Amino acid sequence: MTPPVRPPLPLALTVGEPSGVGPDVALAAFRDRGALELPPFAIFADPEMLRARAARLGLDIAIAEISAFDEAARTFRSALPVMPLVNRHAEAPGRLDPANALGTVEAIDRAVRAALTGECGGIVTAPIDKKALYDGGFRHPGHTEYLADLCATIEGGAFTPVMLLTGPELSCVPVTIHIPLAEVPKRLTTELIVETARIVSREMRTRLGLPAPRLALAGLNPHAGERGAMGLEDEEVVRPAVEALRLEGIDAAGPLPADTMFNPRARRTYDVALCMYHDQALIPAKTLAFDETVNVTLGLPIVRTSPDHGTASTLAGTGEALPDSMIAAIRLAGRMSATEAGVAAAAAA
Ligand SMILES: NC(=O)C1=CN([C@@H]2O[C@H](COP(=O)(O)OP(=O)(O)OC[C@H]3O[C@@H](n4cnc5c(N)ncnc54)[C@H](O)[C@@H]3O)[C@@H](O)[C@H]2O)C=CC1
Numbered sequence: 001m002t003p004p005v006r007p008p009l010p011l012a013l014t015v016g017e018p019s020g021v022g023p024d025v026a027l028a029a030f031r032d033r034g035a036l037e038l039p040p041f042a043i044f045a046d047p048e049m050l051r052a053r054a055a056r057l058g059l060d061i062a063i064a065e066i067s068a069f070d071e072a073a074r075t076f077r078s079a080l081p082v083m084p085l086v087n088r089h090a091e092a093p094g095r096l097d098p099a100n101a102l103g104t105v106e107a108i109d110r111a112v113r114a115a116l117t118g119e120c121g122g123i124v125t126a127p128i129d130k131k132a133l134y135d136g137g138f139r140h141p142g143h144t145e146y147l148a149d150l151c152a153t154i155e156g157g158a159f160t161p162v163m164l165l166t167g168p169e170l171s172c173v174p175v176t177i178h179i180p181l182a183e184v185p186k187r188l189t190t191e192l193i194v195e196t197a198r199i200v201s202r203e204m205r206t207r208l209g210l211p212a213p214r215l216a217l218a219g220l221n222p223h224a225g226e227r228g229a230m231g232l233e234d235e236e237v238v239r240p241a242v243e244a245l246r247l248e249g250i251d252a253a254g255p256l257p258a259d260t261m262f263n264p265r266a267r268r269t270y271d272v273a274l275c276m277y278h279d280q281a282l283i284p285a286k287t288l289a290f291d292e293t294v295n296v297t298l299g300l301p302i303v304r305t306s307p308d309h310g311t312a313s314t315l316a317g318t319g320e321a322l323p324d325s326m327i328a329a330i331r332l333a334g335r336m337s338a339t340e341a342g343v344a345a346a347a348a349a
């Protein structure tokens with residue numbers, strides 16, 4: 001019997017750092033929802049803060065406080081559904097306040113729980129100011145690592161989070177994420193590269209609809225180590241990973257010199273670039289398409305996307321923050337959530 005088609009679950013947005021552009025781009029995405037046919041969403045935020053930011057931006061947006069996601073879909077047509085935070089946020093663009101950390105983390109925690117219980121279809125996080133959260137006692141480098149820990153705490157087990165930046169011209173993954181550059185050679189192992197590549201290969205298929213992903217692995221050193229003359233990691237760490245992946249049937253090439261693998265001709269030879277450290281991946285991604293690229297966390301039991309940009313606090317409340325990356329993040333989360341629902345329905349049929 002064909003399972004009944006159910007409407008897509010609303011997505012959960014998190015407000016992020018309230019003195020940054022997160023509220024601005026979320027409000028702008030809501031304003032444009034009809035023309036862009038965005039999937040429905042609710043946002044975990046302080047409703048008063050959002051009302052004040054909307055007024056500051058001159059946006060005539062009704063805000064509806066809701067207490068459950070099933071109210072979000074019917075509210076979405078006429079008002080921005082807001083799940084009110086217990087911990088309040090002041091409306092002060094560009095001004096960091098350590099007192100905001102509690103609400104910022106509360107939004108993430110509640111959104112993750114809603115995704116894990118199936119109340120929402122996935123989460124879209126607005127940017128956090130990492131140092132401000134560290135100062136407030138947050139002990140995780142960023143969302144990516146925190147989400148994996150939180151899911152493991154709630155669900156049990158362990159999750160290896162993988163950061164994927166995906167845009168119209170490039171998809172890439174930093175194998176090591178938020179660590180100082182000096183730590184990279186110490187933390188980069190063949191096992192970590194293989195585990196990351198397995199997750200990418202699997203989830204590009206199952207969550208992003210790419211049937212046969214081709215991976216290209218960057219070298220760590222200039223010229224991919226120049227056959228050992230400019231560093232040993234490429235031969236001793238990266239190449240064994242490529243060989244192991246090929247033995248598993250994963251389409252992997254490398255180690256490739258990172259300086260030439262992002263030119264347009266080279267990009268046509270692969271679907272995802274696996275880079276050895278944060279900026280090796282994020283510089284080409286943000287240079288090619290800063291406004292359209294989306295940050296996705298793979299390896300989690302939930303869908304999570306985010307705009308690629310940060311808090312851009314000097315733009316908060318000015319109307320100059322472009323919502324394009326947030327809009328792309330909402331669209332992609334909607335697609336990923338629909339794919340998961342389709343897979344689940346097919347399994348149940
Ligand atoms: N997912 C997250 O939570 C992320 C958080 N961050 C955090 O954001 C803070 C600021 O980081 P930055 O390195 O300065 O990066 P940033 O992305 O906030 O700003 C970099 C440049 O891009 C511009 N920009 C950013 N978003 C824009 C938008 N929507 N429209 C127009 N211009 C935009 C900014 O004005 C600035 O010139 C840091 O605390 C960082 O940790 C950074 C990246 C992601």
Ligand SMILES: NCC(=O)COP(=O)(O)O
Pocket residue numbers: 128141142143144145282295306
């Ligand atoms: N530069 C990307 C970034 O910092 C994203 O971090 P996360 O908070 O999404 O883990």
